[in-house]
Amino acid sequence: MEDQTIISVGIDIGTSTTKFVVSHLKYAKVSNPFSLPRFEIVERNIVYESPMYSTPLKGKRDEIDLETLVGWLEDQYQKAGVDIRNVKSGAVIITGETATKKNAESILHYLAEKSGDFVVAIAGASLEALLAGKGSGAFSRSKEIKGTIANIDIGGGTANVVLFQRGRALGTITYHVGGRLIELSHNGEITFISPSIQPWLDAQNFSLYPNQKISFTEIQQVVQQMCNDMFDSLTGQQPIRSDDSLIHSTSFQVIPPIHEVMVSGGIGQLLEEEAPKTIDDTAIYGDVGPLLAHEVVKAIEKRSLKLIKATQTSRATVIGAGMQSTEISGATIHVASSRLPIRNLPIMMVELDHHQINNTDYVYKQIKQALVDWKPYIQENEELPFAICMKGISHCSYSVLKEIAKILFSLYEKHFPTHSIMVVVCEDDIAKALGQLLVLQSKNKVDIISIDQVIVEQGDYIDIGETINQSMVPVVVKTLAFTKS
Numbered sequence: 004m005e006d007q008t009i010i011s012v013g014i015d016i017g018t019s020t021t022k023f024v025v026s027h028l029k030y031a032k033v034s035n036p037f038s039l040p041r042f043e044i045v046e047r048n049i050v051y052e053s054p055m056y057s058t059p060l061k062g063k064r065d066e067i068d069l070e071t072l073v074g075w076l077e078d079q080y081q082k083a084g085v086d087i088r089n090v091k092s093g094a095v096i097i098t099g100e101t102a103t104k105k106n107a108e109s110i111l112h113y114l115a116e117k118s119g120d121f122v123v124a125i126a127g128a129s130l131e132a133l134l135a136g137k138g139s140g141a142f143s144r145s146k147e148i149k150g151t152i153a154n155i156d157i158g159g160g161t162a163n164v165v166l167f168q169r170g171r172a173l174g175t176i177t178y179h180v181g182g183r184l185i186e187l188s189h190n191g192e193i194t195f196i197s198p199s200i201q202p203w204l205d206a207q208n209f210s211l212y213p214n215q216k217i218s219f220t221e222i223q224q225v226v227q228q229m230c231n232d233m234f235d236s237l238t239g240q241q242p243i244r245s246d247d248s249l250i251h252s253t254s255f256q257v258i259p260p261i262h263e264v265m266v267s268g269g270i271g272q273l274l275e276e277e278a279p280k281t282i283d284d285t286a287i288y289g290d291v292g293p294l295l296a297h298e299v300v301k302a303i304e305k306r307s308l309k310l311i312k313a314t315q316t317s318r319a320t321v322i323g324a325g326m327q328s329t330e331i332s333g334a335t336i337h338v339a340s341s342r343l344p345i346r347n348l349p350i351m352m353v354e355l356d357h358h359q360i361n362n363t364d365y366v367y368k369q370i371k372q373a374l375v376d377w378k379p380y381i382q383e384n385e386e387l388p389f390a391i392c393m394k395g396i397s398h399c400s401y402s403v404l405k406e407i408a409k410i411l412f413s414l415y416e417k418h419f420p421t422h423s424i425m426v427v428v429c430e431d432d433i434a435k436a437l438g439q440l441l442v443l444q445s446k447n448k449v450d451i452i453s454i455d456q457v458i459v460e461q462g463d464y465i466d467i468g469e470t471i472n473q474s475m476v477p478v479v480v481k482t483l484a485f486t487k488s
Contacts, residue, residue, distance in 0.1 A: 008046075010085060012093035014076070014114060016058055019159030019183050019269055019290075021072065023053035023079045051083035064195075067110050076114070096134070129254065129379035132156060132163035132175040137462065139267035140314035146170045150262030152311070153237065157270035157299070159183035159290070160197065161251060162233060166259065172461075175379060176243075176253035178233045179203060182270055182292030185225070191217050191282040194289070202248035203229070219282040223298075226291055230298040237261060238306050254379040264303055265313040270296045337438025338476060339450035342424055343469045348390040350428070350463045351377040353411075355395035360403055367410050374418045390426040391415075392459050397431035404433070408440035412449075422449065428465070429455040454478060 013024040029046035056075055059068035080087060095114050097107050135156035136142050145152050145167035156163045162180035166173040179199045186195035193215045196204070204211055209225050211217070232249050235241040239258055243250065266274055273296035279285040285294045303310050353373045359365045377389070396407060415425055425445070427437060438453025445451060452467065457478050459465065465480050 009091040010089050012090050014095040016097045017158050020055040021058045025051040025083045053079045066106050069110050129175045132165040135267050136165040138315050139265050141265045142167050152263040153261045154265045156268040158268040174254040177251040178249050180233050182295050183290045186290045187286040189283050189286045206248050226294045227298050230302040234302040263309045263311050265311050267313045337435050337453040340470050342450050346466045347464050350390050350392050350459045352392050352461045357395045360399050371414050388424050390428050392428045405440050412441055412444035424450045427453045428457050
């Protein structure tokens, strides 16, 4: 396969705005002649970026206006000079409060079907936090420092926080903090209050309602308290409570100490703007976004946290999806052929130290922790299939592999009882044996697909095609591509 460039599209439908990006992604072979063919994105060029477009809603603002949205996207394709038929990959993601709109999922799949071979995801809060943390540069930064870095992605409806340490996501927490939770006119009249922030307002004894006239000092007190509550929670000054009305969801029971902070999202883009001094300054976008950005900076400084500038802010989202194709040897796989083809499976990593795989307690703890850590990323859709990548098991005996299969299936069944399929990916020639052992453990309650000789990372997606000559399956690995500074 020669180096090639493909057209990739990224669409992000957020609470406040929708973004559309067209990129040219160039691939080159990075493997040596004696290993599996492996291609990576070596160059990415954004050839078109749409202006920020206000996400169209209708009815009682609980439904996305599909007709208007599709019309705008068609116009953007035309302005970009792109024929949809030439789009080879991409990603379409619905984020923030928009993901809760009643027709969100149907719209997402409609857009994907009309737009080529797309990675499809409604980014629930946890997945959205992870994607934003990768796009902002926080993930890369975590590999360079010894401490923990938090990326706080603040948009119109939510603040999605992910903590990274040395290239590993420690967990996520999402707050009802966003620029468009309260909307204002230039004369200080409240035009909208999101239902998601109302419980917190009530708990804090803030009496706000639509058509109310509010002063700059009054709205500043509200936004300031919102930021202080969020950062008190993040820094451990306030414990995480199940009845905390500012918390949307979290994978943490206790948040570890944070050493550095990045802020992305629309609010991240406003951090360096001049602080608003009047209600007119505050309402320049018809909401409290500029004031929120200023209060976020104050809250960070107050707690002596180190603020690191994000490499991307409002566009800290996917710009497309890369691809890597590998033919799999039939001698080393086990597949439930009736379930193929299967597309866009997100990858979950289980990394085992091969020196400790004889220790069943160690194996149990590692697999359990990986599944527990992963669950928040798909909790919005419990039946969403995913693929488990097993690392570190290539040099084990059959008896050890049998024990690993037993532990893996029992924990999978416990944590994902509604799933009717289990997909396992290995890098080395062990998938057939592991697949057969998993079938024995499952007692045919779950279909098993086990493939090998595929190199993947956390955050990748895979497609598994139909069997070829009853001996192999084609696999496409899609690596989400982010903008780089």
